[in-house]
Amino acid sequence: MTPRLGIALTALLASASAAHAWEPTKAIEIVVPFSAGGASDQMARTIQGIIQKNGLVSQPIVIVNKPAAAGGEAMLDIKASPGDAHKLITTSSGIFMTPMTSKLPVTWKDFTPVAMLAQDAFGLWVNGASPHKTAGDFVTAAKSANPPLKVGGTGAKREDQLLSIAMEKTAGIKLSYIPHQGGGAASVQLAGKHLEATTNNPAEEFANWRSGSTRPLCVFSEKRMTYGDPVAGDQSWADIPTCREQGLDVSYQMLRGMFMPGKVTAEQQAFYVNLFKRVSETADWKEYLARNALVADFRAGEPFVEFLKADEKKHEALLSEAGFLVAK
Amino acid sequence: MEELQSLMGGFQVALSWHNVAFMVIGVLLGIVVGVLPGLGGPNGVAILLPLTFGMDPTSAIILLSSIYWGALFGGAITAVLFNIPGEAWSVATTFDGYPMAVKGRAGEALTAAFTASFIGAVSGVVLITFVAPLIAEFALRFGPAEFFAVFLLTFCSFIGMGKDNKAKIVIALCLGFLLAAVGLDTISGDLRMTFDVTELMRGFDFLVVVIGLFGVSEIMLSVEEGLQFKGSKAAIDLRVVLRTWASLPRYWATLVRSAVVGMWMGVTPGGAIAASFMGYGLAKRFSRNSANLGQGEIEGVLAPETAAHAAGTSALLPMLALGIPGSATAAVLLGGLMIWGLQPGPMLFVEQKDFVWGLIASMYLGNFAGLVIVLATVPLFAAIMRIPFSIVAPIILIVCAIGAYTVSNSTFDIWLMLVFGVVGYVFKKLDYPLAPLVLAIVLGDRAEDAIRSALIGSVGDLGVFFSNGLVSTLMVLSLVLLLWGPLSSLLASLRDGLGGSRTPRSAP
Numbered sequence: 001m002t003p004r005l006g007i008a009l010t011a012l013l014a015s016a017s018a019a020h021a022w023e024p025t026k027a028i029e030i031v032v033p034f035s036a037g038g039a040s041d042q043m044a045r046t047i048q049g050i051i052q053k054n055g056l057v058s059q060p061i062v063i064v065n066k067p068a069a070a071g072g073e074a075m076l077d078i079k080a081s082p083g084d085a086h087k088l089i090t091t092s093s094g095i096f097m098t099p100m101t102s103k104l105p106v107t108w109k110d111f112t113p114v115a116m117l118a119q120d121a122f123g124l125w126v127n128g129a130s131p132h133k134t135a136g137d138f139v140t141a142a143k144s145a146n147p148p149l150k151v152g153g154t155g156a157k158r159e160d161q162l163l164s165i166a167m168e169k170t171a172g173i174k175l176s177y178i179p180h181q182g183g184g185a186a187s188v189q190l191a192g193k194h195l196e197a198t199t200n201n202p203a204e205e206f207a208n209w210r211s212g213s214t215r216p217l218c219v220f221s222e223k224r225m226t227y228g229d230p231v232a233g234d235q236s237w238a239d240i241p242t243c244r245e246q247g248l249d250v251s252y253q254m255l256r257g258m259f260m261p262g263k264v265t266a267e268q269q270a271f272y273v274n275l276f277k278r279v280s281e282t283a284d285w286k287e288y289l290a291r292n293a294l295v296a297d298f299r300a301g302e303p304f305v306e307f308l309k310a311d312e313k314k315h316e317a318l319l320s321e322a323g324f325l326v327a328k
Numbered sequence: 329m330e331e332l333q334s335l336m337g338g339f340q341v342a343l344s345w346h347n348v349a350f351m352v353i354g355v356l357l358g359i360v361v362g363v364l365p366g367l368g369g370p371n372g373v374a375i376l377l378p379l380t381f382g383m384d385p386t387s388a389i390i391l392l393s394s395i396y397w398g399a400l401f402g403g404a405i406t407a408v409l410f411n412i413p414g415e416a417w418s419v420a421t422t423f424d425g426y427p428m429a430v431k432g433r434a435g436e437a438l439t440a441a442f443t444a445s446f447i448g449a450v451s452g453v454v455l456i457t458f459v460a461p462l463i464a465e466f467a468l469r470f471g472p473a474e475f476f477a478v479f480l481l482t483f484c485s486f487i488g489m490g491k492d493n494k495a496k497i498v499i500a501l502c503l504g505f506l507l508a509a510v511g512l513d514t515i516s517g518d519l520r521m522t523f524d525v526t527e528l529m530r531g532f533d534f535l536v537v538v539i540g541l542f543g544v545s546e547i548m549l550s551v552e553e554g555l556q557f558k559g560s561k562a563a564i565d566l567r568v569v570l571r572t573w574a575s576l577p578r579y580w581a582t583l584v585r586s587a588v589v590g591m592w593m594g595v596t597p598g599g600a601i602a603a604s605f606m607g608y609g610l611a612k613r614f615s616r617n618s619a620n621l622g623q624g625e626i627e628g629v630l631a632p633e634t635a636a637h638a639a640g641t642s643a644l645l646p647m648l649a650l651g652i653p654g655s656a657t658a659a660v661l662l663g664g665l666m667i668w669g670l671q672p673g674p675m676l677f678v679e680q681k682d683f684v685w686g687l688i689a690s691m692y693l694g695n696f697a698g699l700v701i702v703l704a705t706v707p708l709f710a711a712i713m714r715i716p717f718s719i720v721a722p723i724i725l726i727v728c729a730i731g732a733y734t735v736s737n738s739t740f741d742i743w744l745m746l747v748f749g750v751v752g753y754v755f756k757k758l759d760y761p762l763a764p765l766v767l768a769i770v771l772g773d774r775a776e777d778a779i780r781s782a783l784i785g786s787v788g789d790l791g792v793f794f795s796n797g798l799v800s801t802l803m804v805l806s807l808v809l810l811l812w813g814p815l816s817s818l819l820a821s822l823r824d825g826l827g828g829s830r831t832p833r834s835a836p
Binding site: 080103156158177179194 | 468471515781784
């Protein structure tokens with residue numbers, strides 16, 4: 001841990017003075033550990049577009065989806081490329097959970113933290129034609145449902161399943177959690193009425209919400225989202241109540257960030273910290289954050305590492321409570 | 329005429345200069361792949377798949393599907409000139425193509441083969457153009473139970489309609505399921521059958537498996553058989569082409585029959601190989617000069633080639649619209665779609681209109697380009713056959729190894745490829761079919777996810793598979809297809825009286 005921390009610190013110092021000491025010499029590959037259409041994928045493709053549109057890097061950016069093994073494939077791929085400064089991985093909380101719930105020989109400490117770009121909220125979504133108006137309606141329906149209501153999300157033993165378990169415990173209900181390959185797939189299933197609800201991120205349901213196929217009941221955040229422009233009809237992200245407001249006391253947010261493989265130089269790390277800092281300052285990025293209702297929260301260097309350590313502890317506790325922790 | 333409008337949009341996508349360039353490159357590569365006995369459509373596409381990871385999915389599928397067209401064309405060249413089928417689906421082409429070449433009518437035979445391929449392909453594309461949009465409207469009706477029923481339908485039709493020994497198909501499928509289960513399980517989030525070996529945690533990548541099963545094993549077989557080339561010369565000039573074309577209308581019945589058989593075999597997973605044999609078999613049964621078939625009749629070339637190419641093209645329809653591959657190459661392309669981040673299946677037509685229609689338009693253009701290119705380059709490819717096999721074989725092997733390595737930059741995968749090469753060799757020696765194995769590796773995971781998701785939702789109640797018209801129909805159809813072989817042979821033996829043959833194999 002300490003050498004990596006050292007690198008992070010050096011990078012922070014270096015970013016001011018020697019930001020251009022290193023430049024990529026070939027195409028940069030951004031590995032997305034989830035399937036296309038999911039929130040991680042959309043973020044990576046937006047960043048790709050912003051970098052190319054604004055000419056922030058002279059080399060092309062390539063997006064590679066490696067969804068196998070719940071992102072484990074992508075993490076193993078990055079672990080297997082130490083020192084490769086032309087490779088990045090987009091991350092979510094999966095960076096803690098995938099290693100903790102499997103015996104995969106990888107942790108985030110094998111990587112070089114670059115930056116946290118935003119935090120992502122989760123919502124409770126239902127079909128556009130669903131009779132439920134509030135989280136309370138959903139809980140009432142779940143209490144009398146037999147077989148239990150079907151709730152879809154991404155993967156097993158991850159954020160979405162933790163949310164389902166948290167809802168079950170808090171409201172004293174029973175749900176059938178159904179894992180999907182990605183949030184996009186779950187959203188399509190919800191639109192086709194094969195699920196009663198999803199716990200998707202805003203970005204994963206955005207298109208279907210706009211088309212009226214699905215709609216949000218509440219958001220699993222401490223407070224309401226801040227974006228007040230109309231999204232679907234006259235509804236804005238800020239109009240969505242928190243689940244806590246509606247009596248379902250569950251809250252959870254997830255980091256979205258970028259990592260590099262281990263053993264890269266401080267100059268290389270500094271290059272990307274600077275790059276993503278510039279990306280985060282563009283109007284396109286701010287528009288993207290607003291459209292997907294992401295919480296703007298750029299962190300690099302020491303603050304990012306501190307955040308990672310705290311977040312890792314939080315997830316360890318959540319997973320252990322759900323009985324998903326694997327002894328190594 | 330919404331289809332025509334979408335198709336015009338598709339032509340705009342496909343006719344951009346870089347997509348046309350990919351099309352021409354693809355067809356040329358495909359012809360090489362089709363001509364070389366060690367390579368083939370599925371592994372030609374598999375080897376090149378990693379190169380397309382960074383490409384726009386539309387360009388990528390245009391490149392890869394053009395390789396497919398090229399391979400379908402190329403397979404006929406060696407079949408006619410050297411009596412060596414470059415592809416399994418060209419075997420039936422050798423029956424009359426090679427005798428024609430021996431009689432000095434090679435040019436005529438090749439023109440007939442290529443033109444028949446083109447006609448077959450265009451019938452397949454027309455089918456896709458007008459049926460695909462209808463399938464897209466089903467999009468949202470597919471939940472996990474329906475998806476499972478579709479997968480079951482595929483597996484059952486492989487067993488029921490397959491021309492190989494049923495028990496062997498089932499064994500190949502089961503082996504595929506076993507291999508597909510290795511790695512991380514989506515539903516439970518746990519690792520399975522990895523024995524704490526890091527490399528196994530990724531699961532078996534179907535690309536590596538396919539390259540080994542098809543490419544490496546074919547080389548081993550060729551080496552064993554002491555393959556030698558003794559080619560006849562082919563001269564194609566415009567006069568021969570025109571004369572052959574002028575004679576084609578006489579064979580319209582054969583062309584239509586083969587095209588229909590091919591389209592059916594492509595949409596159901598019968599595949600191009602079965603279709604080519606069936607097309608030839610039907611021509612032999614119904615043709616006016618059936619007695620001469622096998623001694624160098626142009627009809628004997630037209631029938632299998634039309635059917636093979638119609639099947640090869642139609643095989644892309646179930647792959648795109650339902651996510652079910654109709655052939656081994658389509659199975660490889662299916663994996664490609666997922667790697668590019670496209671979810672094959674009903675939603676593809678809703679969410680990725682540009683991609684789908686660009687591809688369909690490129691099918692018309694790619695096959696046209698293929699016909700022109702293949703007619704122009706026959707002498708060149710005939711020359712390849714004169715390179716000694718001892719030089720060609722190692723080159724093919726190196727290409728295979730590069731392809732396997734590129735999948736995830738792992739040398740372990742090269743060993744895996746060699747192991748699967750041996751598996752493929754043993755399969756072929758023991759007459760086990762490879763396509764069901766590949767199918768199960770590609771779809772096994774998804775079928776398992778679907779059935780388990782459906783059962784989680786219904787809390788274990790199997791009634792979910794008969795809960796609405798769509799899923800019930802699919803399930804019943806699956807069972808009918810599964811029992812098709814035994815039933816039809818039972819009926820046949822009843823018709824023939826009790827002394828009739830009880831063997832489930834039908835005549836080729």
